[in-house]
Amino acid sequence: MSDTRHPAAGGDARSDAPARLPDHVVTDRLVLRRWTRNDEPALSAAITASVEHLRPWMPWAGGEPVTPDDRVRWIDSCNHAWREGGDAVLGILLADGTVIGGTGLHRRAGPDTVEIGYWLHIDHTGRGYATETARALTDAAFGVPGVDYVEIQHDRANTASRRVPDRLGFTMMGERIPTDPPAPGEDRVHWAWRVTRSEWAGGGYSPR
Numbered sequence: 001m002s003d004t005r006h007p008a009a010g011g012d013a014r015s016d017a018p019a020r021l022p023d024h025v026v027t028d029r030l031v032l033r034r035w036t037r038n039d040e041p042a043l044s045a046a047i048t049a050s051v052e053h054l055r056p057w058m059p060w061a062g063g064e065p066v067t068p069d070d071r072v073r074w075i076d077s078c079n080h081a082w083r084e085g086g087d088a089v090l091g092i093l094l095a096d097g098t099v100i101g102g103t104g105l106h107r108r109a110g111p112d113t114v115e116i117g118y119w120l121h122i123d124h125t126g127r128g129y130a131t132e133t134a135r136a137l138t139d140a141a142f143g144v145p146g147v148d149y150v151e152i153q154h155d156r157a158n159t160a161s162r163r164v165p166d167r168l169g170f171t172m173m174g175e176r177i178p179t180d181p182p183a184p185g186e187d188r189v190h191w192a193w194r195v196t197r198s199e200w201a202g203g204g205y206s207p208r
């Protein structure tokens with residue numbers, strides 16, 4: 001079970017800004033938290049080690065490697081956006097601080113929906129970390145006022161990603177034609193999975 005701290009429930013969010021998305025979640029094995037400038041070397045090393053595994057599916061991986069300065073600017077811009085009520089872009093770390101991937105809560109599907117994305121360092125796949133991340137972030141997302149749906153989208157060719165929402169009991173809602181930049185492994189047909197607040201709270205789903 002995850003432990004979440006939600007700044008909108010008592011933090012310094014401006015009253016006229018959208019509720020901030022969770023930015024610090026602790027699970028049995030993981031810490032999910034916003035990147036800091038100090039993470040740049042470990043984040044860059046994780047991406048460099050994993051770039052061939054990321055490039056088929058993550059459009060941004062085609063632009064790797066980036067310079068340390070550019071990475072720090074990106075971290076700053078993510079944190080600025082989060083403070084304004086935007087997406088929460090988070091690292092996935094082991095309890096000892098090892099960077100093993102990245103994740104995020106995204107608002108692009110509208111105010112009542114949070115979309116979860118994830119990637120793992122190649123050396124840390126096959127251990128359930130992405131599923132643990134998505135489960136914990138789904139719990140956390142439903143702690144945000146006004147969020148009624150959590151979605152996960154992946155390209156239909158990305159079977160490893162598909163298994164995450166399937167394992168958590170999300171429902172496949174249909175295919176979407178993506179508008180984001182392409183990545184080379186994609187069919188360019190995305191599968192959209194969703195769980196509702198009541199399904200998740202009621203345990204009316206069937207974790208596989």
Ligand SMILES: CC(C)(COP(=O)(O)OP(=O)(O)OC[C@H]1O[C@@H](n2cnc3c(N)ncnc32)[C@H](O)[C@@H]1OP(=O)(O)O)[C@@H](O)C(=O)NCCC(=O)NCCS
Nearest residue numbers: 054057118119120125126127128129130131153154160161
């Ligand atoms: C998508 C991605 C994060 C999935 O990683 P993953 O390691 O397959 O997923 P998990 O961390 O949840 O691990 C699940 C696997 O670990 C196994 N496992 C081992 N211990 C486990 C545990 N304690 N709990 C759950 N699963 C466990 C599961 O059986 C499963 O293996 P299977 O898929 O062969 O059945 C990874 O492939 C990746 O980074 N891909 C590139 C980036 C990407 O595609 N991102 C998604 C874009 S939509």
